[in-house]
Amino acid sequence: MRKHFLAMAAAGLALTMTACGGGAGPADTTAPSASTDTTATAETSAPMEDAGTLTLWADENRVDSFKALGEKFKTSTGVTLDVVEKPTADVKTDFIAQAPTGEGPDLIVGAHDWVGDLVKNGVIAPVELGDKVSGFSETSIQGFTMDGSLYGVPYAIENIALVRNNKLAAETPATFDELVAQGKSSGAEFPILIQQGAEGDAYHLYPLQSSFGAPVFTTGDNGEYTGELGMGGENGAKFAAYLKKLADDKVLSAAIGGDQAKQAFLDGKSPYMITGPWNIADFEKAGIDFSVLPVPSAGGQPSQPFLGIQGVYLSSKSENALLANQFLDYMTTPEAQTTMYELAGRTPALTESADAVDDKVLAGFGEAGKDGQPMPSIPEMGAVWTFWGAAQISIIDGTAKDPAAAWKTMITNIEGAF
Amino acid sequence: MTITEEPPRTKPQQLSHARDISRPGFYVKLVLMALVNAFGIYGILASWASKDFYILAFLAVTLAIADYVYFSKRAIPAKYLMPGLVFLAVYQIYVMGNTAYVAFTNYGDGHNDAKQPAITQILKTSDRRVEGTNTFPVSILEKGDVLSFAIVQDGTARVGDQENPLKNAPDAVIDGERVTEVPGYDLLKLADIQSRQKDVLALRVSLSDNPDDGWLRTDNGTLSYVAKSALVYNEAADTFTSPEGKVYTADAKQGLFVAADGTSLTPGWRVLVGVDNFTRMFTDSRLSGPFFKILVWTFVFAIASVLTTFALGLGLATIFNDARVKGRVVYRALFILPYAFPGFLAALVWKGMLNQQFGIINQSLLGGASINWLGDGTLAKLSILGVNLWLGFPYMFLVCTGALQSIPGELNEAAIMDGAGPFKRFRSVTLPLLLVSVAPLLIASFAFNFNNFSLIYMLTGGGPNFPGSPVLVGETDILISMVYSVAFESGVKQYGLASAMSIIIFVVVGFISWLGFRQTRKLEEVM
Numbered sequence A: 001m002r003k004h005f006l007a008m009a010a011a012g013l014a015l016t017m018t019a020c021g022g023g024a025g026p027a028d029t030t031a032p033s034a035s036t037d038t039t040a041t042a043e044t045s046a047p048m049e050d051a052g053t054l055t056l057w058a059d060e061n062r063v064d065s066f067k068a069l070g071e072k073f074k075t076s077t078g079v080t081l082d083v084v085e086k087p088t089a090d091v092k093t094d095f096i097a098q099a100p101t102g103e104g105p106d107l108i109v110g111a112h113d114w115v116g117d118l119v120k121n122g123v124i125a126p127v128e129l130g131d132k133v134s135g136f137s138e139t140s141i142q143g144f145t146m147d148g149s150l151y152g153v154p155y156a157i158e159n160i161a162l163v164r165n166n167k168l169a170a171e172t173p174a175t176f177d178e179l180v181a182q183g184k185s186s187g188a189e190f191p192i193l194i195q196q197g198a199e200g201d202a203y204h205l206y207p208l209q210s211s212f213g214a215p216v217f218t219t220g221d222n223g224e225y226t227g228e229l230g231m232g233g234e235n236g237a238k239f240a241a242y243l244k245k246l247a248d249d250k251v252l253s254a255a256i257g258g259d260q261a262k263q264a265f266l267d268g269k270s271p272y273m274i275t276g277p278w279n280i281a282d283f284e285k286a287g288i289d290f291s292v293l294p295v296p297s298a299g300g301q302p303s304q305p306f307l308g309i310q311g312v313y314l315s316s317k318s319e320n321a322l323l324a325n326q327f328l329d330y331m332t333t334p335e336a337q338t339t340m341y342e343l344a345g346r347t348p349a350l351t352e353s354a355d356a357v358d359d360k361v362l363a364g365f366g367e368a369g370k371d372g373q374p375m376p377s378i379p380e381m382g383a384v385w386t387f388w389g390a391a392q393i394s395i396i397d398g399t400a401k402d403p404a405a406a407w408k409t410m411i412t413n414i415e416g417a418f
Numbered sequence B: 001m002t003i004t005e006e007p008p009r010t011k012p013q014q015l016s017h018a019r020d021i022s023r024p025g026f027y028v029k030l031v032l033m034a035l036v037n038a039f040g041i042y043g044i045l046a047s048w049a050s051k052d053f054y055i056l057a058f059l060a061v062t063l064a065i066a067d068y069v070y071f072s073k074r075a076i077p078a079k080y081l082m083p084g085l086v087f088l089a090v091y092q093i094y095v096m097g098n099t100a101y102v103a104f105t106n107y108g109d110g111h112n113d114a115k116q117p118a119i120t121q122i123l124k125t126s127d128r129r130v131e132g133t134n135t136f137p138v139s140i141l142e143k144g145d146v147l148s149f150a151i152v153q154d155g156t157a158r159v160g161d162q163e164n165p166l167k168n169a170p171d172a173v174i175d176g177e178r179v180t181e182v183p184g185y186d187l188l189k190l191a192d193i194q195s196r197q198k199d200v201l202a203l204r205v206s207l208s209d210n211p212d213d214g215w216l217r218t219d220n221g222t223l224s225y226v227a228k229s230a231l232v233y234n235e236a237a238d239t240f241t242s243p244e245g246k247v248y249t250a251d252a253k254q255g256l257f258v259a260a261d262g263t264s265l266t267p268g269w270r271v272l273v274g275v276d277n278f279t280r281m282f283t284d285s286r287l288s289g290p291f292f293k294i295l296v297w298t299f300v301f302a303i304a305s306v307l308t309t310f311a312l313g314l315g316l317a318t319i320f321n322d323a324r325v326k327g328r329v330v331y332r333a334l335f336i337l338p339y340a341f342p343g344f345l346a347a348l349v350w351k352g353m354l355n356q357q358f359g360i361i362n363q364s365l366l367g368g369a370s371i372n373w374l375g376d377g378t379l380a381k382l383s384i385l386g387v388n389l390w391l392g393f394p395y396m397f398l399v400c401t402g403a404l405q406s407i408p409g410e411l412n413e414a415a416i417m418d419g420a421g422p423f424k425r426f427r428s429v430t431l432p433l434l435l436v437s438v439a440p441l442l443i444a445s446f447a448f449n450f451n452n453f454s455l456i457y458m459l460t461g462g463g464p465n466f467p468g469s470p471v472l473v474g475e476t477d478i479l480i481s482m483v484y485s486v487a488f489e490s491g492v493k494q495y496g497l498a499s500a501m502s503i504i505i506f507v508v509v510g511f512i513s514w515l516g517f518r519q520t521r522k523l524e525e526v527m
Helices: A002-019 A025-044 A063-077 A088-101 A112-120 A130-135 A138-143 A176-185 A202-210 A233-248 A258-266 A277-285 A321-331 A334-344 A351-356 A360-368 A381-396 A403-417 B024-049 B053-071 B076-103 B115-126 B190-195 B197-202 B276-283 B285-320 B328-340 B343-353 B360-365 B377-405 B409-417 B422-450 B453-459 B479-489 B495-526
Strands: A052-059 A079-086 A107-111 A153-158 A161-165 A217-219 A225-229 A272-275 A290-293 A306-314 B127-129 B135-137 B139-143 B146-153 B156-161 B173-175 B178-181 B215-218 B223-229 B232-234 B239-241 B247-251 B256-259
Touching (some): A052 A063, A052 A321, A063 A321, A063 A334, A107 A321, A138 A153, A138 A306, A161 A360, A202 A381, A233 A381, A258 A277, A272 A277, A290 A360, A306 A321, A381 A403, B053 B076, B115 B127, B115 B232, B135 B146, B139 B178, B276 B285, B285 B328, B285 B377, B285 B479, B328 B377, B343 B377, B343 B453, B409 B422, B422 B495, B479 B495
Parallel strands (some): A052 A079, A052 A107
Antiparallel strands (some): A217 A225, B127 B223, B135 B223, B139 B146, B215 B223, B239 B247
């Protein structure tokens, strides 16, 4: 049944894409120049033409960017990049299921927190970037590293931040309590929007949680996660109590999912929303005058949102591993990273390209995420997310009468799942 | 059976269309069979090329049978049955067989391939760059059929191949960091490297005669690095050994390479685990606790759904079967509308309408009430039954309308003559007759609702979760959505467990349906 739904969703997306097909500027304009370039290089070295084909899976949000990038790649190597669109929720699962049969792609585009699952299933191969690693931001490499091996080439970093509607609030206080007070006195319907939904959303609450000194895992000296839960204990209980307080203050509610929060912000019903760069385009389209700011601390320590890093993985079953590595090599060039920034609008993972970006919004997100940690990528993280969200929502909607006890049960359950 | 059903042969036996060369039917058959054979042979060749020998055997046998059946005079019934049987084999028997097989394996995250690929993968990931070593721009050379690497080390060119470690090549031409020419060798161009990528990737050139120094390898044909394998595989003993001397032994029970201290290598491989998956539901205390709660709710949900939809459908059908109701056609058409909606879409729409803060039901219909329809256990159950009533009653309305119209009017007239009131007539005449034709559909409806995954998944996702439960299942989870939650959403995907659980559900539904059909046969005897 879920498949059906996704198929429908994909069909719907395909329709919308054809509808906005006229607007696909970058792809349209690069195509002709790319083909002339190919013929130019083809004359000098004839065998460059049709040097092979690589298959790459990307989800609907990234497929156009990679098609455009593929054109550029073809001009420099003669290798065709066949970009296949997959629904977001299917890229990873389908890849794990199909790679062993030999039907999978050579490369996939995905978030860094898939590393654990993909390595556990033995479907991705380590990538050796040599000295080029030093050109990347440290956290982006850290995100794609597991057991000392690098498993993908990062190209974009994103995190959530506090987005302020400048019309409804001009100044932002330094602590979250003051922020709530300010939001309430502003007269808007919601003091602050933090999306939750029926299953909870620990990701959007993490800036608050981390400010209580209750990180999901403790970190070692080199900043890597140790795999030991850090959110138990006294600090965790404090955060649980704070959740209850926010729910009583009507800041948090299970009824406000992602769509509801976004709509309420677009309608000017709240001065603040904690969200990521994916909603920015719509805010701009709606003509909202907004600023992107760090999330004020709720528990006294700096708030550290999770960093999500996008990258390209290499299938360990690829029959074209050498060509695929050439593409990964190309992904490490400033040209490719800057192209991806221009096409997708996220902070590049390559420091050289990131420094060249001059954008107020991205700078705001960068500032908000400067203390951030990559989202943990261990395979058990799936279980953590669900228990985590479920416990938080049970505190928020009041099913759990005692927040501290509910938090403790959650820790026990997560440890049980490991 | 084939022979008995053949028509008795009369003397001037008329040839069938498909055998008579003078009639178009023969050519139609010829073209169709030519197409079938063409596709079949294409499929055989394709599966030969990709070494899928089971598919090849299946295609070859099916094609042979098809040719025999459609060109033979004897197999007339088979001509009708064959296409259906082929689809049955592919879409039912194969799928069921595969599910049953998977149920006995540990197929899932960490065990998603056979043993050989797992070994290859372990070797591949353990062959890593030695930390702190340099990378070298590499030129790939060819002599005869043997590939070599050429690099520049400390200003001198060095060449080596799989058998021979790197050696100085004084007469080579160097341009910057790269060797551009070595007498006696051909330099491979990018396109040649691309076309021989497997050999290039597999090439390991030892740095020296001492294997501890490691070897050169390249991933992209332009840059090489010094690598060493962190693990050594011993094929005879089926073990991996790490440089520290830790031995990982293959454990065929778990499908993992395990060391004495309990650590293991990733990935593992698929092995048969017997009935473990079947017993886990009852022996794993994390599952068995919620399991019985959910089992009860599954039955309540399925039975209540059938009863409520049937009651409403029958009630409406009886009312609108009465000739005195005006505009019956319009009403009937309107009632069927919910049936025309895709179920999962309707569930999503209902989810929005039942939202506590923004839903139209609280906001508009109840004047701004704040009823937590989907967040409270009992209310969520009622909401699910309510939505399923809305979704399901049109079907019952349809079948009841049909069944009512087929009940002869004289029976009711006779009952009136005997002095029976309308209620008595309905109970003693209409309902028994109705049940004869509708009861099997009620059983089908029960079986459908027992596995009504899309409604639960889309409307509540099984929630609200049991607070603090060790597996993420909730008040409104039914068995099939519990399977989904346990086997897929709890972080690690466990296809083996999911298959075993769905087989258990199949057995339960099958048994109940069998009981039900036995009961309906008794109803028919009343006739």
